[in-house]
Amino acid sequence: MYSDDKDSAKRVDQEPVTSVLAPNEIPVLEGEHGSDDDVLGALGYRPEFKREFSLWSTFCVSFAVLGLLPSVASTLYYGMGYAGTPGMAWGWLIAMIFIQCIAMGMAELCSAMPTSGGLYYAAAVLAPPKYGPFAAWITGWSNWLGQVTGAPSVDYSLASMILAAVTIKKPDYVPQNYQVFLLTILLMVVHAVISSMPTKWVAQFNSIGSTFNIIALVVVFVVILSADNRTSQGLSRFNSSASVWGEFYAGTDFPKGVSILMSFIAVIWTMSGYDSPFHLSEECSNANIASPRAIVMTSAIGGAIGWALNVAIAYTIVDIDAALNDESGQPFAAYLLQILGEKAAMACLALTIIAAFSMGQGCMVAASRVTFSYSRDGCLPLSRYWAKVNTYTKTPVNAVWLNCFVGCLSVLLIFAGDAAIGAIFSIGAIGAFVAFTVPISIRTFFVGSRFRPGPWNLGKYSYVNGVVSTMFTILMIPILCLPAVTGSDLDADGMNWTIVVWGGPMLLAVVWFLVDAHKWFKGPKVNVIHMVHDVQTxxxxxxxxxxxxxxxxxxxxxxxxxxxxxx
Structure with a gap:
């Protein structure tokens, strides 16, 4: 697979990447290969996927993972429930400024290290040599927990919306936990089947799904602004700006400033899918430019559209308390019925359900690539099984079904109560953002300008961007673990279980590393046969x-x- 061709060695060595390989360990690719293969070879990996994702199709996958319409619908309880409409209006804007900083920091890393290992690989390379394996271990496990709970959280919300649609037609029907559970499991299995298909089919499915997602979002946005029946209820066409931007809803026992920060969970969970282009970079053409562009596009466009949808809801909602406490358990469905006739509400809910299906499938695809890349480096138990690429589909089928199984287990939290199942949303937020920020922080505070940037970079603004990203994540970790109530009102049902459901596995991962894994886990395992190449210096x-x-x-x-x- 490799040759002693000095021209090839020089070409690979000169790629603008920050690699785990030592400077004198330059892989030399043999035969026909493109510039993307040179970049991947310089990072220490041989090509194993077909590069059938373009900038557009990569953006489509990440945009599908965002699933703005179903995401906003799924997290309305948090965005509106903690602080009311101010959390949806100016709270979303504040959160997006910081989230965009994290996205741009991630894009820089992706451009310099376009591999499916993504943030995990970056943490290992950038950390001081003594701490590289531990940084990769923490980043990898936190990211995996966030990724593996992505599809279950989406499919749980999707199942709840489907059953909420039934309650609209049959008001006497109240969904039972076991029904939500079984429907969620069915959706998980269907998404796993689709994600096991060949790369080209998966890319086409996501392109169609993302296109529909955009159309559905526009349609619902127009409908709730133009066809609402508020005036027939004796109300003004829209809520006043003073109430939307200034009247807080007492959804927590904390001060208004803290409640605004708590509402950020809706923004963070919604916007946690823009790392997908990083994990799909080994399947993307012109990856060290297209993938970082897709990351920034997803965050910027998704953030702007998501804010517009939230503002539209804030200006039209009739009764926040009634929407949050509706028997269907779906505030978005209850909101639609407040402002629309039954047929229009059902139509909007149907569009949201289809968009959510596409979103869940995008989450499953992205998570499978993360599992594959971590298993390729021996990070997960029984890694040799999850790191296999199916010879027919050329996709990591085993990794897909591992994630499906673990996701189905996490859905059992349904039977532990609303607070417990709600933790899978917080896990997706906190797990992802810890993983996003660890390599950015290392790059900012320990590597500095010695970092070898890829063709997409922030230049002199990179340091400031890294500082802002790190500070935001440090602030939000404890905020995301706060319960809504305090003092004598706090009981098991009101507890925020994020610290248990995310913190427990992370604590076990740390203990495992200190006790045993540090003996054999040395960070990313390159799978190229490299040669010592004489670099004239x-x-x-x-x-x-x-x-x-x-x-x-x-x-x-x-x-x-x-x-x-x-x-």
């Missing part, structure tokens, strides 16, 4: 580096081991 450059005459902020120069000892 003048001795005075090496001497200048060692004596401190060369600016330490200059990019690290590849050198031969022999040259170092000679110098």
């Amino acid at each position: 003048e001795p005075y450059v090496i001497q200048a580096q060692e004596s401190g005459e060369l600016d330490s902020n200059q990019p690290i120069v590849p050198v031969k081991k022999d040259s170092l000892s000679a110098a």
